[in-house]
Amino acid sequence: METVASGVHRHRDGLVNWYAIEENGAVALVDTGWPRSWGRIEAGLSELGRSPSDVVAILLTHGHGDHLGGAERARRETGAPVRAHRDELERVRGKRKGGSSFALVPKLLPHLWRPASFRFVVHAAAHGFMTPRWVQEVMPFEDGETLDVPGRPRVLSTPGHTEGHASLLLEDRGVLFAGDALVTADPVFGRKGPRLMPEPVNVDTARARESLTAFDDVEADVLLPGHGEPWRRGVASAVERARAESR
Ligand SMILES: [Zn+2]
Numbered sequence: 001m002e003t004v005a006s007g008v009h010r011h012r013d014g015l016v017n018w019y020a021i022e023e024n025g026a027v028a029l030v031d032t033g034w035p036r037s038w039g040r041i042e043a044g045l046s047e048l049g050r051s052p053s054d055v056v057a058i059l060l061t062h063g064h065g066d067h068l069g070g071a072e073r074a075r076r077e078t079g080a081p082v083r084a085h086r087d088e089l090e091r092v093r094g095k096r097k098g099g100s101s102f103a104l105v106p107k108l109l110p111h112l113w114r115p116a117s118f119r120f121v122v123h124a125a126a127h128g129f130m131t132p133r134w135v136q137e138v139m140p141f142e143d144g145e146t147l148d149v150p151g152r153p154r155v156l157s158t159p160g161h162t163e164g165h166a167s168l169l170l171e172d173r174g175v176l177f178a179g180d181a182l183v184t185a186d187p188v189f190g191r192k193g194p195r196l197m198p199e200p201v202n203v204d205t206a207r208a209r210e211s212l213t214a215f216d217d218v219e220a221d222v223l224l225p226g227h228g229e230p231w232r233r234g235v236a237s238a239v240e241r242a243r244a245e246s247r
Pocket of ligand 1: 062064067161180
């Protein structure tokens with residue numbers, strides 16, 4: 001685990017990140033990696049001197065297989081509730097039409113001649129992306145809600161990558177978990193720097209671009225993306241670059 005802010009830790013799980021927020025011995029997870037990530041989550045907790053029973057919340061930015069992967073196992077092992085945006089519940093439960101991993105395949109096929117795209121698909125498949133473990137029970141959160149869990153994250157609704165994508169802001173710690181609303185590396189095409197996720201893996205890229213306005217009033221030094229390295233030069237400068245990239 002890499003400590004990226006006060007009481008905030010990152011695990012780079014192949015091409016995706018998940019995070020742990022600590023407060024008074026309790027832990028909230030932000031995303032859970034791939035379907036086979038539970039062992040790495042357990043190891044990460046023990047590195048922090050914590051055990052699964054210290055986990056009190058499992059927060060998901062969205063319901064893609066590289067973010068919700070370990071959530072169902074984590075829910076069973078820790079007893080903590082899994083939470084996601086109200087508009088994302090169906091996807092997280094595997095009930096959304098077109099929400100399966102296979103739905104992304106035809107969109108990615110035309111790009112497989114690119115080495116980065118080919119690598120992503122092989123990497124994702126090897127990590128169980130094609131067989132997601134959907135979450136059996138998930139509790140909704142709402143736009144603007146402040147969650148009573150470690151770090152007291154505030155929910156910022158940022159749809160576009162998926163219907164109910166949400167970002168989480170730790171106001172006191174100056175940290176924004178942007179999920180796949182704004183990343184610093186595009187895992188599909190291998191491009192670096194703050195940007196939106198690429199068109200083929202978004203439900204609605206124009207909407208994703210509009211959702212960047214949710215970050216306009218955010219004053220946080222550290223942006224923690226779903227993919228790529230932490231961005232420490234302020235959320236505003238990351239948003240500016242992502243907008244310039246997506247013009
Ligand atoms: Zn995603």
